[in-house]
Amino acid sequence: MTETAPTTLADLRSEIDRIDSTMHALLMERSSIIETLIAVKKTQVSGSAFRPGREADIMKRLALSHRGLLPLDTIESIWRTIIATFTYVQANYSVHADVSGGDAAMRDSARFHFGFTVPFVTHEDAQAVISAVAESAGDLGIFRMDLGASAGVWWRDLIGSDRPKIIARLPFIERRDHPAGTPVYCIAKPLADAAVREIVLYAARVERWSDALRAGLAQHLAEVSASAADGSHLSLLVAASGESDQAAIRAALAPAGLSDFAEIGSHAARFAFKPTR
The missing domain is CATH 3.30.70 (Alpha-Beta Plaits)
Known part of the structure; x- marks a missing residue:
């Protein structure tokens, strides 16, 4: 006997509640795996929890498989928040941002890509962001790609094997009317085996x-x-x-x-x- 699809408003709301409960349960299951991962790392060589290549692969798969009424912006933001937050619980970090070109765009970029759990710290220029990341245990930094010549030769502050390096260009998914479309570079301390080298x-x-x-x-x-x-x-x-x-x-x-x-x-x-x- 074939089970009939829900047709009444009450049935549909019940289905939504079931799906919501399933999503929450899956997030808690993911959290449990991360707890195990943290325990395993304590007995192994520690390293950065950031995996830019893996994150790019996840975002690409989501974009290719996405269908339906829900905007891709929402899907991307949810998954970016999940990834960034679970990275944060593995090893606390902050996101430092150069807001010399305006606070709103950089704050939108940071919140879209890293959520609200990760602390957001503002700085007056790219050089200050680079210095903050260099002095941190494992923070990230973001600044606009279109910084003018008046911003100075900030990229030379990244020279040296122990200096921070560019690890990502955000947003990764390119489309019109992106809600956090300001192009930014993301920097971190050097990632030994996690960097992706397409550019x-x-x-x-x-x-x-x-x-x-x-x-x-x-x-x-x-x-x-x-x-x-x-x-x-x-x-x-x-x-x-x-x-x-x-x-x-x-x-x-x-x-x-x-x-x-x-x-x-x-x-x-x-x-x-x-x-x-």
Whole structure:
């Protein structure tokens, strides 16, 4: 005998209550697994709980499988909050943000991607965010990608094996009218085995700008994301495909009088989402 689908308002509300209870039970089950994970880590080599590549994979799967009336914005925000909060209970951390370009957009980005449990700390510029992350046990930092030249050569503060590195570019899912659409970099202390290298970022210093520079970099799937005067030199932030050869990128910069070149982070390539109708 086939069970009939609920048709009355009371039946439908009962089904919603059942689903809500199931979701809560699953979250508690997830919490129990995290408790076990924390106990296991106490007997093993500890490390950062952040896994940018895994988070990007989860978000991509959610976007590809999502259907129905519920906006993807809501699904993304819920899952980002779940991931960020369970990371927080494994090892408390704060999110430091540069609000020199405005507090509202950065606060929206932090709350959308990390929820309300994780403390949100504001700073006056990107350099202060980098310093705060460097001095912390395991905090994150976010600042706008479109910082102007007046923000200084902040990317050079990421040079060095023990300095913070860019680990993500948010938001990861690219779509129109994103509720937290301000493009930001996310930094953390170096992640030994958790970084994703679809896009690799470099800090470079050259003697002069060359008209052939952009074309030369483009041949190796690289581009200048930002530039600023650096004394008598010009400092560049270069973004390149993770498949690009580092030596080839250096060679493309050489005609401009390259004086130094260092990797300062990497992140997942953005996932373009086109909603189905």
